[in-house]
Amino acid sequence: MGVKINFINPFGTDAYNGLIMETMSPYLTGGAELVVTNTKNCPENIDYYYSKHLIEEAIFESCIEAEKAGFDAVIVGCCYDPGVRVARELVDIPVIGPLEATMQMAPYYGHEYVLVTDHHKAVPYLRDMVRLYGEEAHCRKVDCIDWWVTDMIQDTAGVARDAVAAADKIRREAEADVCILGCTIISASHEKAIMEGTPRDVAILNPNTMALKMAQSLAELKQQGAYAISRRAYYQNLKDRNADEFAGVRRQFANRGK
Structure with a gap:
């Protein structure tokens, strides 16, 4: 069964989605599927670091939603690799930073x-x-x-x-x-x-293509039971240690901007 990969443009606009899809699709192999999306309710421009940090919060949410939607891997589409390491704490699917x-x-x-x-x-x-x-x-x-x-x-x-x-x-x-x-x-x-x-x-x-191939490889390994993120230390998940605290943080995030 081919893997399903979500390329998340971190910019809070769909202006770049078509270009990414057009130029990455030719590299799909083995029945892999690529879906290009973008973050929501965040700045459109990641060039400045204040905006970048706000965008990273939206990336975390997008990665959580991607896993719930059945994606086998996520690529965060910017060479700042924004939020990649934090997102790995939050989900069990591979999260790839292009850089x-x-x-x-x-x-x-x-x-x-x-x-x-x-x-x-x-x-x-x-x-x-x-x-x-x-x-x-x-x-x-x-x-x-x-x-x-x-x-x-x-x-x-x-x-x-x-x-x-x-x-x-x-x-x-x-x-x-x-x-x-x-x-x-x-x-x-x-x-x-x-x-x-x-x-x-x-x-x-x-x-982009390097990230795609990395995502596909790790997603296939996960399907075969040969990949998992170690939760021993760096990527330990708050949800596993204190589910109530994690739920409280999630509720607080969900209320932002309302």
């Missing part, structure tokens, strides 16, 4: 990589993510193309053009083997250009 998944797969493509993100504000944040994931030895540089997500959807061809140029330039400067496009919308824009005839450079890694 983490791609960093883990990058060594199969090249020994060292550069990370190209969207704008200058994201650069230091992703440098922190490199350290968090223990990738300082392999990530040679973090840089950007200076596009904002609300502009990208208006000109995906321009985003793809700038991303390819930046990937090539930064990779050569850093003497790295491959480049991770550290933004799901940059990656989708680049993938769309490939679908429209731009030659593929296999040294440019797409976090």
Whole structure:
């Protein structure tokens, strides 16, 4: 039986859903099903960290609802990997962060990589993510193309053009083997250009497809009884320790904004 994967765009708008679905669907195999959704009742722009933290609360709710709806895995569709680790505390299905998944797969493509993100504000944040994931030895540089997500959807061809140029330039400067496009919308824009005839450079890694394959693999392992999240420490669930306290927190969250 094929697995069912929920790609959750963390932006509180459906403006990006079609682009994601269009560019990820060709990579579905083995009867896997992809459903692209977005968060609700939260900011539409994750570029600023205040909005990002508000969005993360909506992500937690979306992951809980995805598990209830029968999804076998969730991808949180942003290379900030927003709320991913907290969401793993809340659900038993795999929760995939695109940046983490791609960093883990990058060594199969090249020994060292550069990370190209969207704008200058994201650069230091992703440098922190490199350290968090223990990738300082392999990530040679973090840089950007200076596009904002609300502009990208208006000109995906321009985003793809700038991303390819930046990937090539930064990779050569850093003497790295491959480049991770550290933004799901940059990656989708680049993938769309490939679908429209731009030659593929296999040294440019797409976090969307990497996350999809990671999600499918872990979901299939879970179906076969060979995957479970350890609740010993880091991902221990409050619900298991104190169900009443967990229910109270959930009620408080549900009343927000009413």
